[in-house]
Amino acid sequence: MITETKFGSKPIYLDNHATTPVDPRVVDVMMPYFGEKFGNPHSSSHYYGWEAAEAVELAREQIADLIGAKPNEIFFTSGATESNNTAIKGVARFYKSRRKHLITCVTEHMCVLDSAFQLEREGFDVTYLHVGVDGLIDLDELKKAITDQTILVSIMTVQNEIGVIQPISEIGAVCRENRVFLHTDAAQAVGKITVNVDDMKVDLLSLTAHKIYGPMGIGALYVRKTPRVRLEPMFNGGGQENGLRSGTLPPPLCVGLGHALKIAKVEMAAEALRLKNQRDRMWKNLNRELSGLHLNGTIKHRVPGNLCICIEDVDAESLMAALPGLALSSGSACTSASEESSHVLKALGLSNEMAEASLRIGLGRFNTDEELDLATNSLIEAVVKVRKGRKIIAAAE
Numbered sequence: 191m192i193t194e195t196k197f198g199s200k201p202i203y204l205d206n207h208a209t210t211p212v213d214p215r216v217v218d219v220m221m222p223y224f225g226e227k228f229g230n231p232h233s234s235s236h237y238y239g240w241e242a243a244e245a246v247e248l249a250r251e252q253i254a255d256l257i258g259a260k261p262n263e264i265f266f267t268s269g270a271t272e273s274n275n276t277a278i279k280g281v282a283r284f285y286k287s288r289r290k291h292l293i294t295c296v297t298e299h300m301c302v303l304d305s306a307f308q309l310e311r312e313g314f315d316v317t318y319l320h321v322g323v324d325g326l327i328d329l330d331e332l333k334k335a336i337t338d339q340t341i342l343v344s345i346m347t348v349q350n351e352i353g354v355i356q357p358i359s360e361i362g363a364v365c366r367e368n369r370v371f372l373h374t375d376a377a378q379a380v381g382k383i384t385v386n387v388d389d390m391k392v393d394l395l396s397l398t399a400h401k402i403y404g405p406m407g408i409g410a411l412y413v414r415k416t417p418r419v420r421l422e423p424m425f426n427g428g429g430q431e432n433g434l435r436s437g438t439l440p441p442p443l444c445v446g447l448g449h450a451l452k453i454a455k456v457e458m459a460a461e462a463l464r465l466k467n468q469r470d471r472m473w474k475n476l477n478r479e480l481s482g483l484h485l486n487g488t489i490k491h492r493v494p495g496n497l498c499i500c501i502e503d504v505d506a507e508s509l510m511a512a513l514p515g516l517a518l519s520s521g522s523a524c525t526s527a528s529e530e531s532s533h534v535l536k537a538l539g540l541s542n543e544m545a546e547a548s549l550r551i552g553l554g555r556f557n558t559d560e561e562l563d564l565a566t567n568s569l570i571e572a573v574v575k576v577r578k579g580r581k582i583i584a585a586a587e
Contacts, residue, residue, distance in 0.1 A: 200517075201514065201515050201516055201517040202515060202516050202517065202557075202561045202564065202565050203517045203554070203556075203557070204516055204517060204518040204551050204552060204553065204557070204565060205517050205518050205519050205550075205552050206495060206552035206553060206554030206555075206557075207350055207351070207353070207378060207401070207495075207496065207519075207550060207552035208519060208552065209400045209401065209406065210400060210401060210402065210403045210404075210554055210555070211403065211554075211556060212400075212403060212404060212405055212446070212450075213403040213404075213450060213453060213555070215449070215453060216403060216404055216405070216446050216449050216450050216453070217446075219445055219446070219449045220405065220442045220443075220445050220446045220449075221442075223242070223245065223441045223442035223445055224442050227241055227242065227245070227441070228242075229241050229242035229243075229441070230242060230438060231243040231245070231246045231438075231439050231441055231444075232428070232430060232438060232439070242441040245441050245444070245445050246266075246439055246441055246444045246445075247261070248445075248448060249444040249445050249447055249448025249449070250264045250266075250444075250448070251448075252448035252449065252451050252452045253397075253410050253447065253448055253451055254412075255451075255452075255455065256380065256381065256385070256451045256452075256454065256455050257376075257380060257385050257386060257387050257395065257397075257412060258385075258386035258387050258388050258389065259387050259395075259412050260415065262415065262432075263412055263413055263414060263415050264410050264411075264412055265410060265411045265412075265413060265431045265432070265434050265435055266408065266409070266410055266431060266435065266439050266444055266447075267396075267408075267409045267410060267411050267435055268407055268408065268409060269398040269399075269400070269406070269407065269408065269409035270299075270301070270375060270377035270396045270397060270398040270401075270409050271301040272409065272411075272424070273375075273396030273397070273398070273409050273410065273411040274299070274301045274302050274305060274344075274373075274375050274396045275301060275305050275424060276411055276421065276423075276424050276434070276435065277344070277373045277394040277396060277411055277413075277421070278292070278302065278305040278306065278309070278342065278344055278373060279305055279308070279309065279422075279424065280421030280422050280423065280424065280434075281341060281342050281371055281373070281394070281419065281420075281421055282309050282314055282341055282342060283312075283422040284420045284421055284422045285341045285420070286314070288341075289338075289339045289340060289341040290313065290314050290315060290339055290341070291314065291315045291316070291317070291337055291339035291340045291341060292306060292309065292314060292315070292316045292317070292340070292341060292342045292343070292344065293316070293317045293319065293332065293335050293336065293340060293342070293343045293344070294306050294316065294317075294318060294319070294343070294344045294345065295318065295319045295320075295321065295327055295344075295345050295346070295356075296318050296319065296320055296321065296533070296537045297321050297325065297346075297349055297352075297533070297534045297537050298344065298345070298346055298375065299346065299350055299375055299377075300533075302344055302346070302375060303533075306318075306344075315339070317335045319331055319332060319335065319345075320537065321537055321538065323538055323539055324354070324487060324488035324491070325349060325352050325354035325486070325487035325488060325538060326354060326356060326357070326488065326491065327345065327356060327357075327361075329357065329360055329361070329364065332361065332364055333364055336364070336365075336368045336370060340368070340370050341370065341371060342370065342371045342372075342373055343361065343365050343370055343371070343372050343373070344372075344373040344374070344375070345358065345361055345372075345374060346374060346375040346376070346377075346378075347374045347375065347376040347378070347379035347383075347385065348376070348378035348379040348382070348383070348493045349378070349487070349534065350377070350378050351486075351498055351532060351534045351535070351550055352486045352487035352492075352496070352498040352534060352535075352538070352550075353378070353487065353492045353493040353495075353496025353497075353498060354487040354488055354491055354492055355379070355383065355491045355492060355493060356491075357491075358372075358374055358390045358392065359389060359390045359391065362390045362391025362392055363391055365391065365393075366391045371393040371394065371419055372391065372392050372393050372394070373392075373393065373394035373395070373396070374390075374392050374394070374395050374396070375396045376395050376396060376397050377396060377397055377398045377401050377409075378401055378493060379493070380395075380397040380401075380402060380451070380454075381401075381402035381403075381450070381451055381454030381455075381458060382402070382454075382458065382462065382493055382494065382495070383458075383462065383493060383494075384458075387412060387414070392412070392414075393413075393414045393417075393419050394411065394412060394413055394414065394419060395411070395412040396409065396410075396411055396412075397409055397410050397412075398410075399443070399446060399447040399450055402450050402451065402454055403450050403453070403454075403554075403555060404446045404447045404449075404450030404451075405442070405443050405446040405447070407440070407443055408440065408443035408444060408446065408447045409447070410447065411434075411435075413434070421434060423435065423436070461494075461555060462494045463494075465494040465495040465553050465554075466494040466495075468495075468553055468557065468559065468562055469494060469495060469496070469497055469553055471562070472497065472551070472553075472562055472565075472566050473485070473497060473499075475563075475566050475570075476499075476566060476569065476570065479570045480501070480570060480573055480574075481502075482501060482502030482503060483499055483500070483501055483502075484499060484500040484501075484502075484544075485497070485498070485499055486498040486499065486500060486535060486538060486540070486548060487538065494553075495552055495553035495554060496550070496551070496552060496553075497549075497550075497551040497553075498535075498548060498549070498550045498551070499548065499549055499551070500540065500544050500545075500547050500548045501547050501548075501549065501573055502544075502547065503547075503577050503580060504547055504573055504576045504577060504580070505543075505546050505547055505576075506520035506546055506547055506548055506549055507520060507546070508576050508579075509549070509572055509573065509576050510549075512572040512575055512576055513568060513569065513572045515564075515565075515568055516565055516568060516569065518549055518550065518551050518552070519549070519550045519552075520546070520548065520549060520550070532545055532548070535548055
């Protein structure tokens with residue numbers, strides 16, 4: 191059933207890990223930069239350029255403020271994928287004459303894994319850490335993996351499918367002790383949980399606006415100045431962003447990212463509590479009515495709005511077909527170009543069958559209690575319906 195929501199006659203949106211709607215307050219501050227404040231921030235000889243540049247620098251300050259960085263350590267990018275590629279390839283290629291070993295994890299986003307695969311083709315050695323059934327890496331395995339050739343460790347803060355929070359502060363301490371740079375993909379963490387680059391001993395951090403109620407197409411890369419991290423640029427041009435990322439910056443998008451993080455700083459604690467309560471209530475109600483539910487990853491170390499679950503005796507695609515009133519994602523086809531089961535769920539030890547019986551439910555800022563109660567009831571009804579259908583087919587065979 192397609193319900194009337196605040197977005198109109200559309201499904202209830204429960205895919206906030208894929209993207210979030212832009213907060214209307216963010217839209218409001220962006221709009222002038224599409225019209226009367228249209229200047230190029232790199233035009234330094236007149237008012238229009240100064241006005242745009244001032245807005246961009248304010249956004250840079252707002253980003254730095256949320257993660258405990260300095261404004262001159264923030265570089266704008268098109269999003270987390272570009273930030274991750276720049277951080278990993280940039281550091282590896284700059285220091286390749288000294289060291290040629292990197293460490294990452296099998297549950298990283300594919301843009302991190304594909305960057306590592308590319309570097310292997312260029313002659314680098316890469317160690318891929320495994321995770322336990324809880325989704326967490328083993329710190330002792332990390333320590334054993336570090337050698338005198340290790341340049342960089344790249345571990346994401348919050349896993350985008352299962353919502354598990356890695357112990358980045360402890361990982362940072364290990365890296366700092368061994369004089370190894372630490373990069374973290376924090377796209378699913380910034381603005382949702384407390385992130386401080388000094389406390390976590392992070393040297394490079396990737397983030398994106400559209401995971402935290404900002405616009406698509408803009409992100410940032412934090413690069414530590416002290417101790418200094420050097421990177422080889424991904425591409426060349428006009429030397430913008432201190433030569434690290436050439437290209438004209440889009441002031442409306444920069445402003446949107448900055449304001450989204452300004453809002454998050456004020457509202458993050460209260461929002462996290464609300465989302466945790468909504469998630470826990472949903473999980474409790476589902477378990478009360480359905481058997482055969484399994485949570486993927488630890489509940490203890492988990493971002494508040496995430497439920498990634500396996501449901502026995504169903505497949506997620508059939509279940510989603512029975513749920514036209516809900517917008518969520520399955521544990522298969524984890525990228526639009528792939529029809530394979532999620533590499534993340536298989537890394538937890540799930541079979542293909544169980545991975546394909548998984549759903550990722552991502553709660554967000556604009557989900558109401560009423561919506562979630564309706565979604566929970568719809569999901570229960572759909573599971574019962576799909577299971578009944580499977581029994582009928584099995585009996586006929």
